[in-house]
Amino acid sequence: MIKFFLMVNKQGQTRLSRYYEHVEINKRTMLEAEVIKKCLSRSKDQCSFIEYKDFKLVYRQYAALFVVVGINETENEMAVYELIHNFVEVLDKYFSRVVSEILTLIRNISYFSKLSYVSHLRE
Amino acid sequence: MPAPIRLRELIRTIRTARTQAEEREMIQKECAAIRSSFREEDNTYRCRNVAKLLYMHMLGYPAHFGQLECLKLIASQKFTDKRIGYLGAMLLLDERQDVHLLMTNCIKNDLNHSTQYVQGLALCTLGCMGSSEMCRDLAGEVEKLLKTSNSYLRKKAALCAVHVIRKVPELMEMFLPATKNLLNEKNHGVLHTSVVLLTEMCERSPDMLAHFRKLVPQLVRILKNLIMSGYSPEHDVSGISDPFLQVRILRLLRILGRNDDDSSEAMNDILAQVATNTETSKNVGNAILYETVLTIMDIKSESGLRVLAINILGRFLLNNDKNIRYVALTSLLKTVQTDHNAVQRHRSTIVDCLKDLDVSIKRRAMELSFALVNGNNVRGMMKELLYFLDSCEPEFKADCASGIFLAAEKYAPSKRWHIDTIMRVLTTAGSYVRDDAVPNLIQLITNSVEMHAYTVQRLYKAILGDYSQQPLVQVASWCIGEYGDLLVSGQCEEEEPIQATEDEVLDILESVLISNMSASVTRGYALTAIMKLSTRFTCTVNRIKKVVSIYGSSIDVELQQRAVEYNALFKKYDHMRPALLERMPVMEKVTTNGPTEIVQTNGETEPAVLETKPPPSGLQPASQANDLLDLLGGSDITPVIPTAPTSKPASAGGELLDLLGDLNLTGIPSITAYNKNGLKIDFTFERSNTNPSVTVITIQASNSTELDMTDFVFQAAVPKTFQLQLLSPSSSVIPAFNSGTITQVIKVLNPQKQQLRMRIKLTYNHKGSAMQDLAEVNNFPPQSWQ
DSSP: OEEEEEETTSSSEEEEESSSSOOOOOHHHHHHHHHHHHHTSSTSSOOOOEETEEEEEEEEEEEEEEEEEOOOTSSSSHHHHHHHHHHHHHHHHSSSSOOOOOOOHHHHTTHHHHHHHHHHTTT | OOOOOOHHHHHHHHHOOOOOHHHHHHHHHHHHHHHHHTTOOOOOOTHHHHHHHHHHHHOOOOOOOGGHHHHHHHHHOOOOHHHHHHHHHHOOTTTTTTTGGGHHHHHHHHHEEEEHHHHHHHHHHHHHHHHHHHHHHHHHHHHHTTSSSOHHHHHHHHHHHHHHHHHHHGGGGGGTTGGGGGGOOOOHHHHHHHHHHHHHHHHHOOOHHHGGGGGHHHHHHHHHHHSOOOOTTTEEETTEEEEEHHHHHHHHHHHTTTOOHHHHHHHHHHHHHHHHHSSSSSHHHHHHEEEEEEEEHHOOOOHHHHHHHHHHHHHHHHHHHHHHHHHEEEEEEETTTSHHHHHTTTTTHHHHHOOOOOOOHHHHHHHHHHHOOOOTHHHHHHHHHHHHHHHOOOOHHHHHHHHHHHHHHOOOHHHHHHHHHHHHHHHHHGGSSSSTTHHHHHHHHHOGGGGHHHHHHHHHHHHHHHOOHHHHHHHHHHHHHHHHHHHHHOSSSSSSOOOOOHHHHHHHHHHHHHHHHOOOHHHHHHHHHHHHHHHHHHOOOOHHHHHHHHHOSSSSHHHHHHHHHHHHHHHOOOOHHHHHHHOOOOOOOSSSSSOOOOOOSSSOOSSSSSOSSOOOOOOOOHHHHHHHHHHHHHHOOEEEOOOEEEESSSSHHHHHHHSSSOOTSSSSSSSEEETTTTEEEEEEEOOSSTTTTTTEEEEEEEEEEEEEEEEEEEEEEEOOEEEEEEESOOOOOOOOTTEEEEEEEEEEOOTTEEEOEEEEEEEEEEEEEEEEEEEEEOOOOGGTTO
16 A cells, blocks of 8 residues: 655655645654655665665656655555556646646646545555 | 635745745734734635745644634635635644534535535545544435536545545455446546545455445456557656556455455456556556565465566666665565565576665665575575675664574574674674674583684684674673683684783783773673682683772772672672682573473572573583582572573472482483493483473483593484484593593473483493493383373
8 A cells, every 4th residue: 555655856846746645744854855865875875675674665766856655565665666656647748848847737736636636546 | 804814925934044044934923913804803804814824833833723623614605715625624633633523514515515625625624534423424415426427526435435434444344336337437546546545445344345345347447548648648647547546456456355365366367468568668558567566475376477566576676776775675575474585586687786775775785685594505695694684783783683684593504603603793893783693602602522722722813802892792701701810821723812811811802991981781790700710810810809809999880799799709609619710511402483482490509690691501510519518508698599581480490409319399200221341321301481482401421441531422213203403412431430421401392292212322431432322211200202
């Protein structure tokens, strides 16, 4: 099961976050900071799955943006890895250009409805 | 009041902030504006304000004052309002807030709305944050929507049903009739969510599982169509048609096929087909193969299929992509229990992965390597693992060290190898070793009698350079205390003997005592070791006395107590010192699962503050016991018999009385097993409370002739249905005139509760000639084996 879905840039600023389990709001920022620190410390030829506390992180880097998904042990890690790419491709198609600053993403309010699509995909 | 700014302006403004403080300021200003706008009940811009609030919430700022506004938006008639309102509800509300119940009515109405998009929104929200009360109220509506023909709604309804079932498991039966037709759909979205729904139901209830087994043929057919069908632009991902659905179906097949032969057989073909036909050049194909392998290993597949699966994993291991290697190692770990031999074939590749740069891969490879160690490959594997221990990250060292100890204990080819391995671990990762390793090691060293000199020499050399690693120093101090005489006398067959004088040895122990890096426990070990050396060393007794008296005023209470008592030993009870500080007898092997049948001894009446390891067992020769009984009789020191966490406290009293006479409190009569040529061997029995098929036999060999019997070796053999464990004897010399005995402990495992029989072989030297005898013991009392 997907626990959370994050898009964080290299400086640690959260561009998108969606939690599927209740996490206290102050804990969220801590979690995001830790997660991005772990992802930044990885080199290019290391595997994309990190074990973190009691779940796994699957991350993928697109230019200066990291997409990180937290999953538990019932998920197929590689399928989630593929899902991230699918998601980014969909956004790219829909908004014609995925820029690391995501200005294009937020330009359209209907982007928020994509969040509800992702909530389906969490299953 | 001017119109509130739009969301994207807000985002742009926040982006320009250079510091965290600036950002906070901007957000606070905007929050204030939004709050006043809410107070004014501004309908036109409510939607915009809530959107901004949601963005700020995502950045991590509190936004609870927007909850009621979300409800107002949901109740509005405009679609744009509803959309933001529901989104806000999903993000800000959950069952912790009481406000959420107010939504129930709105959702109910919207579920019956004319526009499918509104219905979709309502389903989405309910499926995301519905509490159990809401789910109970609205389950009927969801079920109705599950049967509709509109595929857009059907797929959302299926997911909503999953959430309802999670919250209120009793409602599962309600959705059962609706699932009948779900798999007949063409629409992949509906198929996918239906499979999710079926998976959830099967996982929750075994009845459902049995019921849905009949769907296996249908699932197989769908999967086949996916693989065989040509290119379909709607569902294509890198050349494979809807891999996400394929993975889902494979997972459901796994759940259905587990423990069921018929279903597993129905799946065999399709699994083989997927495994062979899927393209592996891209990650997508590998993801599907991975899921297939997991499924094959979990169901009752035929052996050909299993071999295919393990070969796929082997191929993964050789792949360059790190993700795939990681995934392969994880699955091999899961299967190593069941298909041990097949995994052994890939051992060398796995060991290579230990050298990988990636942390996750290293961890998996380490766990898998430990699972693969067996009697044949232990030397090679241990070399690799020790090398790994040297170079790995600190977070692995503790686990690796424990793993090495366990593997070494199980498969050590020789005692010397075992001790060498332990020494290596202590010197490389000494500070990461777990606390319980120290007593285990000490026991191991005690038991390998012939290695004492070698061991103490190596330990001494190890701490000469560096005494900061606590477990190493503890073991070393203990050994030096026990075997210091061997160290100083320089006798060692295995290695070059080193020149160590008594003073040098004491120097080291004193530096351990003084050092800031030593823990309190370590200091205790060092002080006791110094004390023991007072009987082993000859010229430095005064120095030892001085050291001990200094610590009589130490701040550390533990050290102070020890020093004061040792001082008392020197002053008032000097005649007892040799007896008290004699070498430890061989300890009985204690299993690592906590308190088991540790045979208690009464012997060690040293001051209670002594070692924290399990109390030494085995009976001491009677002469020493006499000294100790004097101690019990006429001294001021109250002997504190260390209480061990055993399940047989009665045996302690029993053994004590055994020394006084043949009183046996445990109730099983003892027997004379052998009595010839002046050599008499008695067996006394004990049954273990924790394991009723184990009998512990203590043999006592005595010699009534006028000359000693030396080099006495006792051997025993039992029928095939028994298992025998012979522990080390107390000594190999039986003194003449019945003035002493050799004791040895035998453990017999008798799971089938058969009549106990034993054949014994005795070899010894007597009157200058070597004697040997074979005998059979048949007179075991029934209580010892029934």
